[in-house]
Amino acid sequence: MASTIIGAGITIEGEITTDDEVVVQGTVRGKLTAKDAVTIESGAVVEADIVGGPLAVAGSVTGNIHSSDRVDLQPGARVVGNVKATRITIADGAQFKGNVDMDV
């Protein structure tokens, strides 16, 4: 499992580009571009635009989200920004402020 894990004690400021799966438990500021799945775990803080494949959010995201697949806002997620994706789910208990754009 050659994925990128940004753990709880780590802060990245800048641009992340990857073909791998990304798991964020720490802090990311800037831009996050992935071709595969992106997971923002509970406790993570992302102040960045996210471009990627399937996205699961349980942490805090401030920034626009663009997914080529689906976006799942899980309970406890806090998202401020616009979401563009083919499918989107918002779980009960997720906070969300922004526009949703599902390409129809």
Place this chain on the structure above:
Amino acid sequence: MAETNIIGRSSHIRGRITGTADLEIAGLVEGTVEISGELVVAAEGRIAANLNARRLVVRGAVKGDLSATEAIVLEEGARVVGDVRAPRIAIAPGALLRGYVQTGQQAAAAPRAKAQPAAAAAPRTTNNVRPTAAAAPARPAPAASTAATARPAAAQAAAPSRSTPARTAPAPAPVSSNHTGPARTTSGNAGGGGAKAGPPAPTVPVLKKGARGTLQKRR
């Protein structure tokens, strides 16, 4: 799996990585990395950044200065271009290193002051420029200052001695004297001029001339 932080093989990070945890880098990182845990650069890792950690283990390629508060280990397969400073440094057979190496306690204190201007300079520049730019504020600064102090002194020393015997006007504009200064120092050097004008001359021929002469004599 989730205990250590991993920057995967096909990941590319540009910017600043900070934190308190351990980190393993198998991807490409440009910028600066400052963590207070253990940093491992995997064999596939390629880094154009200054690295600062408690403990640093390198198996991949790094272009930039390394500093650690505890130890640095360059293992087999490591390719490092840059300065290496830590209280303890190990370089294994098979590791490649080009740069300045400093061990000991003062090495741990020094890189802190050094890393900060480099960190400020690093994040927004492009790939190849970074290590040199990072090294630039650190190393040549004292060299440039010494050169700056040495050169006017040499110019001042050379100017009056030459002006008295030769045709130079006694009080030309300082700018023009500066412009003519270097040219005359080289020419004066050839004629056996001022002792302080030495630096330009020995760059090319001194050793080779002697070596050729002895070689020819032997033949």
